[in-house]
Amino acid sequence: MEQSEELIEQNWYQDDSEDDIGYSFREYDVTSTPNDFNTKTIIDFIESGLFKIPGFQRNYVWDIKRASKLIESIIIGLPIPQVFLYEEGRNSYLVIDGQQRLLTLYFFTKMRFPKKEKRFELRQIFDENGKFPDEVLHNDEFFDDFKLKLNETGQTEKNKLHGLNYATLGEFKSGFDMRTVRNIMIKQNFPTDDDSAMFEIFNRLNSGGVVLKAQEIRTSLYHSKFYNNLYSINMYENWRVLLDQTQPDIHMKDVEILLRGFAMLLDSENYKPSMTRFLNQFSKKSKSFNAESLPYFQQLFEAFCNYIVSINPRAFISNTGKFSITVFESIFVAICQDSARNSNLIIKETTAEKIENLKNNPDFINSTQSNTAGKANVENRLKLAKEILS
Structure with missing residues (x-):
């Protein structure tokens, strides 16, 4: 029974975690x-x-x-x-x-x-x-x-x-x-510059019991005011509409999707595989974010959600009926990166037709089907989204 429930919980989004290159060998x-x-x-x-x-x-x-x-x-x-x-x-x-x-x-x-x-x-x-x-x-x-x-x-x-x-x-x-x-x-x-040993210990100690997802582990290691902000954003009505999920994910996958979106929005120029390590490092950086900037992040994201819902509430839902993380992060960065750099709430306009053109673009599709966490594919997705949606 628990196994079937686990499958149901994971079934609402396209899972690209297996494409993550993973950690290189490290000693502790x-x-x-x-x-x-x-x-x-x-x-x-x-x-x-x-x-x-x-x-x-x-x-x-x-x-x-x-x-x-x-x-x-x-x-x-x-x-x-x-x-x-x-x-x-x-x-x-x-x-x-x-x-x-x-x-x-x-x-x-x-x-x-x-x-x-x-x-x-x-x-x-x-x-x-x-x-x-x-x-x-x-x-x-x-x-x-x-x-x-x-x-x-x-x-x-x-x-x-x-x-x-x-x-x-x-x-x-x-x-x-x-x-x-x-x-x-x-x-x-x-090492003294990160908590990677603790992340590994979480993974390995819990591998034989209730399996913990990456964001569940991350939440404990990198808890911050920014994370509290993510929890608040995660309950926003139009975000739940775009996810096509009324209730929060018990394993915090929806929070991880938000984290990934903001990491790409604010730090994509520093991206290198693996996605797991990138999100860990961004989470650690977020602990030192200026508290005064956090309300702006929430306002920007809510404005983005409101805009996308107004033109296509199923913009991030794939042909299989699942939420596409890669489509979401690409569109979020393309539409909001200029706003974030200038600290304003002016959402770059696009159209439902352009969003569909992006989702059907052969090069974009190729970058979302295998090795999705590879640096070249991540950069290509973000580049194509900016070009096609403008």
């Missing part, structure tokens, strides 16, 4: 230090902000049965997978692997379990507050009571922990509080 100097913390200490670390739960995992995905099994394992003394944390700075650790487990511990001690249909909204609340405020935790609109669900339908022998919550654990409570979980603290010593 990374320090890994093991620490055993009991569950009570871990909860304190989460609440104090010492352990930071990344944005993509604030959208909790476990169901009550899986969460209950983890709590049961801790109570009865079975080992659970270790947690990996990246040392961002003094007394500041980003959770690399183990977010779902840590949040399960947190929710269990709070005796509240997030409702599935409210989890995206809860992630936004966490982003704004750095935690789940008490008034939200105790709001039945967002949470149910967290009682262990360990009995299967038709099971004759009742599990003695079934139906208990943190407050009613009785003799098991102190054991649960004092049970330790192995934490691996990771620090990148070299």
